[in-house]
Amino acid sequence: MSADTRSKGNENAGADEAGGKSSLQRGLAILRLLASSNETGARLTDISRALDLTPPTVHRLLKILVEEGMAEADKATKRYRLGIDLFGLAAQAGNPNNLRDICRPILLRLSATLRDTIFLLVRSGFDAVCLDRSEGPFPIRSFTGDIGGRVTLGVGQGSLAIMAFLHEEEREEVIRFNLPRMQGVGIIDEVYLRTEIARVRDLGYASRSTGLLPGMSGVAVPVLDRDGHAVAALSVGTISERLNEERLPVVVDILKRESAAISRQLNPFDPVLRRPAAILGGGPA
Amino acid sequence: MSADTRSKGNENAGADEAGGKSSLQRGLAILRLLASSNETGARLTDISRALDLTPPTVHRLLKILVEEGMAEADKATKRYRLGIDLFGLAAQAGNPNNLRDICRPILLRLSATLRDTIFLLVRSGFDAVCLDRSEGPFPIRSFTGDIGGRVTLGVGQGSLAIMAFLHEEEREEVIRFNLPRMQGVGIIDEVYLRTEIARVRDLGYASRSTGLLPGMSGVAVPVLDRDGHAVAALSVGTISERLNEERLPVVVDILKRESAAISRQLNPFDPVLRRPAAILGGGPA
DNA sequence: GCAAAAGCTTCCGATATACGGAATAGATGG
DNA sequence: CCATCTATTCCGTATATCGGAAGCTTTTGC
Numbered sequence: 001m002s003a004d005t006r007s008k009g010n011e012n013a014g015a016d017e018a019g020g021k022s023s024l025q026r027g028l029a030i031l032r033l034l035a036s037s038n039e040t041g042a043r044l045t046d047i048s049r050a051l052d053l054t055p056p057t058v059h060r061l062l063k064i065l066v067e068e069g070m071a072e073a074d075k076a077t078k079r080y081r082l083g084i085d086l087f088g089l090a091a092q093a094g095n096p097n098n099l100r101d102i103c104r105p106i107l108l109r110l111s112a113t114l115r116d117t118i119f120l121l122v123r124s125g126f127d128a129v130c131l132d133r134s135e136g137p138f139p140i141r142s143f144t145g146d147i148g149g150r151v152t153l154g155v156g157q158g159s160l161a162i163m164a165f166l167h168e169e170e171r172e173e174v175i176r177f178n179l180p181r182m183q184g185v186g187i188i189d190e191v192y193l194r195t196e197i198a199r200v201r202d203l204g205y206a207s208r209s210t211g212l213l214p215g216m217s218g219v220a221v222p223v224l225d226r227d228g229h230a231v232a233a234l235s236v237g238t239i240s241e242r243l244n245e246e247r248l249p250v251v252v253d254i255l256k257r258e259s260a261a262i263s264r265q266l267n268p269f270d271p272v273l274r275r276p277a278a279i280l281g282g283g284p285a
Numbered sequence: 286m287s288a289d290t291r292s293k294g295n296e297n298a299g300a301d302e303a304g305g306k307s308s309l310q311r312g313l314a315i316l317r318l319l320a321s322s323n324e325t326g327a328r329l330t331d332i333s334r335a336l337d338l339t340p341p342t343v344h345r346l347l348k349i350l351v352e353e354g355m356a357e358a359d360k361a362t363k364r365y366r367l368g369i370d371l372f373g374l375a376a377q378a379g380n381p382n383n384l385r386d387i388c389r390p391i392l393l394r395l396s397a398t399l400r401d402t403i404f405l406l407v408r409s410g411f412d413a414v415c416l417d418r419s420e421g422p423f424p425i426r427s428f429t430g431d432i433g434g435r436v437t438l439g440v441g442q443g444s445l446a447i448m449a450f451l452h453e454e455e456r457e458e459v460i461r462f463n464l465p466r467m468q469g470v471g472i473i474d475e476v477y478l479r480t481e482i483a484r485v486r487d488l489g490y491a492s493r494s495t496g497l498l499p500g501m502s503g504v505a506v507p508v509l510d511r512d513g514h515a516v517a518a519l520s521v522g523t524i525s526e527r528l529n530e531e532r533l534p535v536v537v538d539i540l541k542r543e544s545a546a547i548s549r550q551l552n553p554f555d556p557v558l559r560r561p562a563a564i565l566g567g568g569p570a
Numbered sequence: 571g572c573a574a575a576a577g578c579t580t581c582c583g584a585t586a587t588a589c590g591g592a593a594t595a596g597a598t599g600g
Numbered sequence: 601c602c603a604t605c606t607a608t609t610c611c612g613t614a615t616a617t618c619g620g621a622a623g624c625t626t627t628t629g630c
Binding site: 044055 | 605606607608609610615616617
């Protein structure tokens with residue numbers, strides 16, 4: 001197992017077939033396919049062809065999925081889509097230590113205070129995933145970070161904030177894996193990336209025009225565990241004008257304060273945070 | 286299906302066992318179990334006992350689930366929880382016709398305008414499910430309706446709004462099924478329920494102190510399809526004082542207007558409108 | 571610190587379970 | 601109406617799944 005993602009399972013050829021051969025894997029493959037075609041839904045034969053499974057097999061699996069509430073059949077159009085039960089499941093998913101629950105009120109407060117949209121990102125393998133977000137009243141919305149959306153770790157400020165505060169070895173692993181993936185999404189130069197990371201680590205926050213969208217900027221701070229490693233990031237996305245030299249320090253300060261509050265709630269036992277103020281700057285009591 | 290062939294002597298009626306016998310069913314059962322114990326996570330043997338599966342079986346299924354990103358193993362605590370990929374899946378789930386996407390900006394507008402929390406509910410079987418919500422700035426939050434949460438159809442204003450605008454036969458079916466479930470959650474009297482439904486149908490909105498929480502009230506309007514049947518409900522939850530005789534009609538009026546706007550977008554039958562206006566979204570994942 | 575208990579993982583043979591070809595029924599469309 | 605495509609059912613085959621047993625690791629208790 002070791003390294004935590006899909007680096008190994010590569011033995012079976014086939015572009016996008018049903019991953020393995022267990023029926024559980026096939027069922028999950030169907031769910032993923034349905035997710036990717038949720039606009040229109042997918043018919044049985046579509047699935048059959050896409051996953052290279054025979055119609056009877058797909059039929060049987062779909063029947064189970066429907067019974068279990070993970071899929072729904074639109075009898076009118078004969079199309080299948082994901083079921084709402086799945087939605088309920090996921091409400092609990094990716095919520096280690098109730099991170100999302102803890103952060104929810106903070107996101108609300110931040111979006112109200114800063115008037116921009118606030119994102120909560122966590123690491124998932126070599127990506128960052130948007131766990132939650134809270135829209136601010138400011139009328140221009142960032143395109144990034146629909147809930148559940150993924151970004152390559154290292155792309156975007158929230159990503160960088162997480163990356164800068166990973167374990168040394170993990171960060172190296174991520175850099176190695178992600179550099180090729182980052183072609184054309186901004187950073188392609190390893191040296192530059194490392195410089196950025198060092199800078200973020202130094203400052204305790206990430207803030208640069210990502211280049212993803214002209215005119216848009218972001219600021220992000222990591223949410224640290226008791227060892228000073230990132231478990232998440234708080235990020236603000238807005239138009240560049242709203243993150244000028246005057247306002248930026250203010251925003252950063254507020255973010256850091258809230259991040260520290262989250263850290264404290266994440267570690268209810270902590271006698272003393274081990275590496276607190278040094279990294280996050282002026283730590284409020 | 287059904288027909289319990291319980292070859293094993295194990296007759297002990299263990300409350301909540303793994304649903305069926307297919308490995309897909311068992312895998313999903315594990316996911317559900319993890320969802321219900323996401324606070325702490327579950328260990329392999331916990332799952333094994335709860336679902337009446339042998340440890341090797343659970344081990345194998347968990348391994349698959351982890352590989353597929355549907356579960357995560359916390360190596361430190363030896364506990365399993367739901368994986369973030371599941372979270373990403375569900376971002377697409379329960380989103381027929383992109384209902385959630387369509388409603389998102391409207392929820393935001395409503396919560397800003399009305400200053401209270403707005404809920405989007407859809408029907409799922411005999412329940413209503415909270416598809417989305419948008420918090421308003423008003424400091425008292427309703428406990429109801431975490432995203433993904435379920436309520437018995439008929440309990441609460443949003444529920445009622447949906448129920449009042451179902452097909453005749455469907456409504457009867459729901460009433461029949463749900464009446465027993467509603468014991469102790471407010472309405473227990475069939476006559477009263479039917480009266481309420483008729484009233485809601487008449488007025489075009491639902492508004493009563495639900496009795497679920499003293500001092501809290503709600504208003505809800507249905508979102509109708511072209512046939513005048515409910516596909517969803519928009520609901521406002523707040524303290525009773527904020528829904529007095531003066532304000533209520535205003536709120537209802539605004540809700541109805543937005544509901545109508547949604548309905549219009551839901552029926553892009555005009556082949557011209559097929560394109561869902563990729564304003565800022567549509568980004569790659 | 572050691573022994574005991576509980577938990578996790580691997581192995582492997584028996585068999586239940588899932589598979590897919592073929593045939594049927596239903597839908598679509600010319 | 602027939603031709604084509606799709607969904608569903610049936611059933612014999614074989615394969616993937618199961619669980620006992622045993623090795624191994626971690627936790628518990630003394």
